Amino acid sequence: GAGVSQTPSNKVTEKGKYVELRCDPISGHTALYWYRQSLGQGPEFLIYFQGTGAADDSGLPNDRFFAVRPEGSVSTLKIQRTERGDSAVYLCASSPGHNTEAFFGQGTRLTVV
Amino acid sequence: GDSVTQMEGPVTLSEEAFLTINCTYTATGYPSLFWYVQYPGEGLQLLLKATKADDKGSNKGFEATYRKETTSFHLEKGSVQVSDSAVYFCALSEGDGDMRFGAGTRLTVKP
Numbered sequence: 001g002a003g004v005s006q007t008p009s010n011k012v013t014e015k016g017k018y019v020e021l022r023c024d025p026i027s028g029h030t031a032l033y034w035y036r037q038s039l040g041q042g043p044e045f046l047i048y049f050q051g052t053g054a055a056d057d058s059g060l061p062n063d064r065f066f067a068v069r070p071e072g073s074v075s076t077l078k079i080q081r082t083e084r085g086d087s088a089v090y091l092c093a094s095s096p097g098h099n100t101e102a103f104f105g106q107g108t109r110l111t112v113v
Numbered sequence: 114g115d116s117v118t119q120m121e122g123p124v125t126l127s128e129e130a131f132l133t134i135n136c137t138y139t140a141t142g143y144p145s146l147f148w149y150v151q152y153p154g155e156g157l158q159l160l161l162k163a164t165k166a167d168d169k170g171s172n173k174g175f176e177a178t179y180r181k182e183t184t185s186f187h188l189e190k191g192s193v194q195v196s197d198s199a200v201y202f203c204a205l206s207e208g209d210g211d212m213r214f215g216a217g218t219r220l221t222v223k224p
Binding site: 041043107 | 206
């Protein structure tokens with residue numbers, strides 16, 4: 001597609017449930033990033049992929065969070081046993097390589113009730 | 114670790130006023146620096162960037178100069194418009210690839 005696509009755009013889930021958030025990056029972009037943005041805050045780094053591998057997952061808050069990018073394109077962020085504090089907008093971005101502009105998707109607004 | 118500190122907002126200006134949003138950074142190496150903007154109801158988009166010291170990024174009348182000696186990348190515009198109302202984020206990226214953002218500064222421009 002023309003830009004970074006994230007689905008769903010909104011997700012409401014019950015506390016304790018499992019959710020998957022999908023990111024479809026710009027074709028050919030090797031770098032893919034996941035961020036979490038709470039209201040009134042800047043994007044908080046979660047994980048960065050270079051190709052299929054996670055180059056830096058230091059931002060994942062705990063082991064309930066996991067992300068994959070099996071074929072070096074689409075990525076899925078997985079959250080187990082969701083908690084109300086996980087409610088935020090989850091942003092995905094992709095870029096052609098290091099130190100270059102990151103193109104952001106519209107985000108998935110996750111609400112845990 | 115690498116980090117970015119932005120001037121706290123919100124900032125409210127009248128149309129045609131001069132804008133400065135301060136940004137300072139901490140980095141171990143020589144990062145690239147960015148300003149991103151988020152208009153109401155839209156996703157983050159790149160406003161401008163600079164990849165090395167003394168570079169000036171510019172776009173849509175906005176400018177920012179990469180100052181290594183003061184570790185700063187302040188955003189400026191000589192005459193703001195109502196349409197510039199948005200949240201502005203300073204960010205940096207080093208060789209390891211991940212991008213770090215400041216907390217954002219909300220700008221409101223009144224006619």
